[in-house]
Amino acid sequence: MELIKVGYITNTHGIKGDIKIYPLTDYPERFDEKIDFYIEDEKTKVKIKKTRLHRGLVYVKLEGYNNINEVLKFKDKYIYINEEDRLELPEDIYYISDLVGMEIIDGDKLIGVVKEVMSNQANDIYICEDKNKKEFMIPAVKEFIKNVDIKNGKIYTELIEGIIE
Template sequence: MDNKIQIGKIANTHGIRGYVKVIPLTTNMYRYDDLKEVFIDEAKFEIEDVWYKKDVVMVKFKGYDNINDVICYKNKFIQIDEKDLIGLDQDEYFIFDIVGLQVYLANGKYLGEIKEVLQPGANDVYVIKTKKSDVLIPAVKEIVKDINVKENKMIIDPIEGMIE
């Protein structure tokens, strides 16, 4: 069975005709245009219609034609099969690939494990769990020197004072 990847969270219903309002959990919210089916929990849903309003996606599932059909999915996550992931450019990674990586300093010293990726704005921030505390590292090329998902390893070279 393929792994399922979360790409959105149903925030609410929209109108009375069975649409749901989805908060996208992807950098390309328009990727919903290319999806034919998604999963909620373990159930498969065929997408009938998609449209966009500001920073949310309105989705209608085939056979779900009124608000009472979809209200039970509020706060549920929309998932896709791993095979339906969009392609990434070189040096781009999915968050689920980054979480769990073992982080080493450029001098080879082990620092800790990435436990979370924050997305506050201009760039992502990696939350690294060390022996002492959590360390926040901006995901910028000046600091992150290498990411090797196959080896489960990241090498960073933080500026002085960033890690105490």
């Protein structure tokens, strides 16, 4: 079973066992879904009883946890879902976790691997690494990214001079 990271538990909230989660998803409402969640390390399986969004954080009441002492162990841990519980994305939208590790092919030449995806207001930027561990960045725009083949782990590009030096 593959688990997908969807949040980071920043702290407890109050004395009745609530926790604060920094969402690592563009859809924080997913914490309202009636699915299984897992908290890292021991992969503790939890159910969410109640949620509310406030100032970019998700405040969560877990089923069966009724005081602060029971949830203190979850502080500074990640919360996960099963891979099959991921949302279906529209065409040409990808999960960052699927992009990291993909090979970058320019023309017919392997030029590197995606190490990280940086998001900014205009567009995402793929931070890549060549075989010599030298980093380069590719803006994730249709002018450069021609095809993303998730199944085969390859991103086909048409780059301009200067992106890879």
